[in-house]
Structure formats: C-alpha cells, structure tokens
Amino acid sequence: MRQSHGTLFLILLALAPCLEVACGAHTYITIHETHDGGESLSGVIDSDGTLVVPLGKRKILGRLYHGEYLIVSDERDSRGILDFDDNWIVEPHFEEIEIYESPDSIKLGGPFYLSVAHSSDTAQNPSEIRSLETGLRMHKVDLLGCDEPKAPLFPVKPANPGDTYGYMNTQWEMEIPPQFVTASYFYEGLAAVQLTPQGYTDAFCPGEGVSMVEYDKDRPRDEDGRILPGDSYYVCSDRPHWPELGGSVYWQEFASGYIDMQGNLVSQFDYTEVYDLSNGRGLVRRGDRFGYVDETGREVIPVQYTDATRFSNGLAIIRGEQRLDPEGGGYLDTMFIDTQGQVVLSDLSNAEPFSEGLAWVSRVEPKDGAQEGYINTKGEWVIKELGNGPFVGGFAWAYDESRKGVGLIDKMGNWVTPYRFPAYTPTPYFDGLSVFDIPGNFSIHRTYDYGWVNAEGKIIWPPNWNDPCYDTEGLVLWPEGSCPE
Numbered sequence: 001m002r003q004s005h006g007t008l009f010l011i012l013l014a015l016a017p018c019l020e021v022a023c024g025a026h027t028y029i030t031i032h033e034t035h036d037g038g039e040s041l042s043g044v045i046d047s048d049g050t051l052v053v054p055l056g057k058r059k060i061l062g063r064l065y066h067g068e069y070l071i072v073s074d075e076r077d078s079r080g081i082l083d084f085d086d087n088w089i090v091e092p093h094f095e096e097i098e099i100y101e102s103p104d105s106i107k108l109g110g111p112f113y114l115s116v117a118h119s120s121d122t123a124q125n126p127s128e129i130r131s132l133e134t135g136l137r138m139h140k141v142d143l144l145g146c147d148e149p150k151a152p153l154f155p156v157k158p159a160n161p162g163d164t165y166g167y168m169n170t171q172w173e174m175e176i177p178p179q180f181v182t183a184s185y186f187y188e189g190l191a192a193v194q195l196t197p198q199g200y201t202d203a204f205c206p207g208e209g210v211s212m213v214e215y216d217k218d219r220p221r222d223e224d225g226r227i228l229p230g231d232s233y234y235v236c237s238d239r240p241h242w243p244e245l246g247g248s249v250y251w252q253e254f255a256s257g258y259i260d261m262q263g264n265l266v267s268q269f270d271y272t273e274v275y276d277l278s279n280g281r282g283l284v285r286r287g288d289r290f291g292y293v294d295e296t297g298r299e300v301i302p303v304q305y306t307d308a309t310r311f312s313n314g315l316a317i318i319r320g321e322q323r324l325d326p327e328g329g330g331y332l333d334t335m336f337i338d339t340q341g342q343v344v345l346s347d348l349s350n351a352e353p354f355s356e357g358l359a360w361v362s363r364v365e366p367k368d369g370a371q372e373g374y375i376n377t378k379g380e381w382v383i384k385e386l387g388n389g390p391f392v393g394g395f396a397w398a399y400d401e402s403r404k405g406v407g408l409i410d411k412m413g414n415w416v417t418p419y420r421f422p423a424y425t426p427t428p429y430f431d432g433l434s435v436f437d438i439p440g441n442f443s444i445h446r447t448y449d450y451g452w453v454n455a456e457g458k459i460i461w462p463p464n465w466n467d468p469c470y471d472t473e474g475l476v477l478w479p480e481g482s483c484p485e
Contacts, residue, residue: 027431028065029452031461049460053084067101104150108170139172155183176263188277189295195255203265258297267297279311281339301341313354313377345379355390383413392428405477408457417457420477
C-alpha cells in the first residue's frame, strides 16, 4: 500500500528548504558504529564518504551538518557544540542545542545557535539565540522557544503568561505580540496560526465568550453508554449548534486560519487545520473535508474534498467520491486540479504530488489496461512502469520489477545505481543524499542502523559496502559479474 498523499507531500515539502540550505555549502554526515559489548562510536564523513572526524566515543547528535560544528552530548546528557578539531565552541551545559547556519541565518549575521536550559535549573526552560562566532545574545526579550531566524518575520515564544507565540523581526524585536497557540513561518505573505480561546472570543464572539463543546459524532462510549473523554471544539456561547463538521475534530487544532505580516486575521478561523501557502494557495481542512484559500485568505476553492494535497508545479491532488472503474481498475476517485479548482487530470486510481515537473500516477488506459509511472503536467507519460517516490535533485527511488528491488533513476528513467535495495526504499534528503535503514546485525563484528547513498549513487556508509564482494546478506543486490569468480 502506498503512502497517503498528505503524508508524502509533507515529506517532499520538508525536503525543499534543505535543498536551499545545502546550496554552496559542504555537507557532513554523522555516522555511528556499535561494536561487540555495546560500545558506540560516532564520527563524521563528507558526501564522498571520506572520514573527516574519526570515530570516537563522543556522542554526536543529529545526522547532517553544513558548517564545521557538531552538537555533542556528555556523560551527563548535557549538550554543547564542538568544532571538527574537538575544541568546545559552547560548553555542554544545556538540555537542547540547535545550530542555525542556513543562508537565511547567515544573511542575518549568523551562524547562530539556540540553547535550551535544563528544566532542573529553572522553573521554565528559557531559550537563547546566540552568535556562534561572538557568543552574544541576539534577541532583546526573554524567550521560551524559537524557530530558525528568517526574514522578514519568524515565530518565537516569549516568556509571557499566556505561553503563546508571536513574531520577531530581523532587528530581534517583537513585531506581532504573542497570542497564538501555534504559528508557522510566512509563505507568500501569509502565516498559518491557531487562536487561543480568548483570541477566538475577541475576534468572533465579542461580549459573548466561547464554550467548549464536546463533539459526540462516532465517539467511543463506555459500557454504560457514556461518551469517553476525547474530542471537543470552540463555539460562541450564543450558538448552541455548530455546523456539522464530520469525523474527529480536536479542539487543539480548531480555530486555525491565516494572518498577514501586520498580524491581521485575514481568513475564516473555523478551520480544523491549515497549511503553508504554495503556488498562491493554502490548503485548509474543516472536519474531514479539504479546500483552498488564496493569498488574501479568501476561500476560493470550497471545502469539499475527502483528501487533498498542497499545490506543486501548479497542480494539486484531490479525492472526490469513490467511483468504481467499470473495466476493473479499482476506484477512480483521484484527480489533479489547477489553482482555479478545475480538474485537469482525472480517472486516476492513485497519484503522488508533482516534484520537479513529474508525478507518479496509476491509471487505466483504454487499450493497455492498468498502467503506472511518471507523467508530466500535461498528463503525458514520461517514464512507464516505474515509481516509488518524489524526484529530489533530479533523482527518484523506483521499484525495478525485473530485479525485485529499489534503485535510483534519473528523470529519463535511466538506472543510476548498479545495485538494488530489495526491502527498504531509501529516503532522499538533499545534495542527492539518501538514507536507508539496515535491519539488525549483518555482521558479527558491528551493527549499523542506517547507510547513505550520494548523488552519484555510491554507497558511502558503511564504507565496506563499496566492495561488491562483501557479504551483504541480501540487503543489496549487485549486478552480475561485479565480483570475480
């Protein structure tokens, strides 16, 4: 069974910023070995597989780095930052540390690091953003949390009684006061946020307040017929009945919508969940149905679909009511729509979002029956009988029916890797790097949790996997003739 559209698409979008981060920067990968007796060693390789930080007993956290800084944990599980020469840049005194060294942070004077104090040291867990070069604190208000600094505004959680998020500007001052339960970055002029009960009251129920109403449709009940604790949502006190929402509605997700960069509420806020804008459209969910808003926050494609993705390459996937294919091809309920909500590709039994101009689909052809592979935005076949995931950096992992394994292909459908992974599809990250899981012990001497493949399709970790004669216990299928008789 393939991944759901929403899950896969969110994965793809999560990768997109990483592609920007890696541009023009070195990429380093943390690797681990666990030897007999449970001794764990950590080190760092580059994207060619060269060991740049030798395996040692320091506990290096995280997988990927761009600058020559490492987050490490000491024997007390306190975290600090080392350089590649094993010198402390930040002493290990913190519960959490994050390094911000993307182009966005560099433009603001970075790299920076975010430190979070141990909860045992204070009543709260204060956070601070400091320069990695000077150690100076950047912000002018005390914080309990922060995302990576980006222009023009970025979400922060100041130390305020409401325990809510607001937005800081690039001068490190509060631009939009804290008032949101959740807050995202601004995309195409709007940010997805969730209101507090008081915020909802002030905006939509002035002088009336809100009530927490339990949503009892399809809710599980105990043996006496009483509704078990669970879902609830906000309503204005003078409105005893909210419009039917359907499905499960968690109050923590209710009262979501969009703000502009002045902090104005520019959309409806009766959404269960909202997503960042892409291609001039924001995906919204109300109950168990999806629709879209435009850059002004206006709902331009009504909430009506049973499933939907965000837009990419100007198209989005939606699911309508199920219709059984008379030719036996399954349910034909999957379609692509344009930003006006017009169906441009239909009668699909399954599909994945467009990435780099191509999308995997499954559909029934009048003459050829069930077909699957990659199409372009015109619906024309580009690669047939292959498909396993999105294109990232010009490559995708695809299933090879003849070899019964997963390999790397380019956008013409040519195989890049001479070997196949029979059971596990690697996950693409950036710079053409992909990570794959390794199940259990394949050697009596050491255990690896995962391996890496670079943009050339070369397995760069574990290093001895570069030898086609090495016993991989069936995890990698090398081409015939790779190993001398």
